[in-house]
Amino acid sequence: METATPVDAPQHHPKLLASRKLGSTPILYLNHSAQMSGAESSLRTLLWGLRRADSPYEPIIALPDGGPFLELLRDEGWSVTLAPLRRIQRPRGIIDGMASLLHVLQTAPHICRLVEQTKAKLVHSNSTTAHLLGGLAGERTGRPTIWHCRDLVPLSRLAPQLAAKATRVIAISGCVADLLEKEGVPHEKIVCLRNGIDPDEWHVRERSLLRESLPFPEDAFIFGAVGQLVPWKNHTAFIEAAAQLVQDEGCDRARFVVIGGDLWGEQTPYVAKLRDLVKKYDLADRFTFIPNRMDGADAITAL
Template identity: 30%
Template sequence: MKVLHVITALGVGGAEQQLRLLVRHLPVDSDVAALAALGPVADALRADGVRVAHIGMRHNRDLSALGRLTRLIRSGGYDLVHTHLYRACLYGRIAARLAGVRAIVATEHSLCETTLEGRELNAGIRGLYTATERLGRATVAVSPTVAQLLRGWGVPAGRIHTVPNGIDIDRFAYDEIRRKEARSYYALPEDAFVVGAVGRLVPTKRFEVLIQALAQLPAPVRLLVVGGGEQEAVLRGLARALGVEERVVFAGTRSYADDPAADPAPGVPSLLAAMDVLAAPATAETFGLAVLEGLAAGLPVLYTTAPALTDLPPGSVPTARRIEGGAQEYALELRRLYAAGPGDRTTPEAVAHYGIEHCAERLMDVYAAASVPDRTQTGSE
């Protein structure tokens, strides 16, 4: 089977990283096309030997990109087109149909009740989405929560398949050497208690809650923020105003690979090793990938919303605790963990449910179903 993955861009977001991980584990011949900007994930895919095409879309209404994408699909001889993220789903489904490909699968990575990919939903966005969804044969929801939202939008249950995001569990296994190296790189004392946050610096992540909580905690507690985005200046200003600027490290956007030859800064697995707890205060998440990565690294995790955990048996991840509220509630729990000191860094067995190999197998089942002409759609949630 020859598959073309179409994605809006190839920066360093969760969907982009997930696409690279999937391509490495799917037993099919995969190419990737990015509508708009290329970036670090494009470079990583090419380093993996994946063919990456740049469609060169200049703006959301650049209809010339539709023609270029259609020609790429037609000339590539693809058996199936798999789209990722809103804009790529709109253009990719139409282009695939124009090119004569009927086996079309879309993954909905970032749908919440009132937002889509961090932007507020409106009738126009929803209308375009549901209209083009009919052109495909299957829509993949990354969690039962997303599947329920799609049904509420009117997507037929028979076209919805729940396949969670996957993680390379072994990559995140705790390593004492990586912990020391990462702490040394960012001048974090070995005896500091490090609270970590991983994700895009956007309002929906609520990372300001962690800075406010930090101001209520003793000086040995530090905050390590991994990610970049529009809110960085606001968060830095808040840390300065609360007098904790020296206790907050903004690591910026980091790769998932530790490659000192290409970049001396530690990658995400090393930064997770450097932390003592991961905090995720976002109130709206599609999946909660950072929470899973923290658990895979053996960290205690505090979260407000993480649909990924609702799909696990109750009590199977005792190191994860839901926090309802804001800075005061997070500060209270962080103070308790600080007093308890570092714990065991073993990965909970339940995290194996999200191993990338297992998720790739489930996606292959969706591909097989989508490739059957005039099939009776049954869904598999």
């Protein structure tokens, strides 16, 4: 793994440097993690959409070092630059809050320099966390900004402050849009854009490597939930629904999987709660947990 390159010396992928079109419009995408989850998969789909459409936009992706998403972007020839972005949790107290604020204040000048050096005409924050810096950098450099809100998580007083630094706010669903508006984000700024999929990748496959590895009978009817193990995904409802379903005598072939992981090691109590629920409802023989997988299409085919 390469060591992190200072933000004031962006390292763009050589494959893309050679293929840039004259007159293309640079867009800086900020992603706060180099891990691979739903937000990263969605961003990758967007990037490929731009490339296949031969669009006049030149995406430049800024993210931290050390993760599979970074390596995937480089392998595919995208213009990538390292930036000191990181995950920011909801503060648990004054000390946590001050540490997060200090990180934002220290990192903002780096992102501003990156905006200027890449000559980006637009800053697109691929998460709420990224927009803490993207919004500030856009304001300081006079660039329009997009806040891509992907989580159904209450932001309270922070929501209108983030919206004030966004030209547009993308909500990935109607319920996310409703929550943003309820918390004070102006209606006219919100655009509901549901995550698209690549039909060439997301199609029914003849076989699934994941399904073949599961400890279930070949004729099992498998129900599944795919997503990070975080409370707002509400896996508890899935487990409780499974407990009700197995009470039906006609559902003896039913089996259940949760596909996803605690990517940042922050949800140990939640993961333990889910496993305890499986034991409580006596589902151990019908239920299994699968770690996070890069091949989402194969995971869906397994269900």
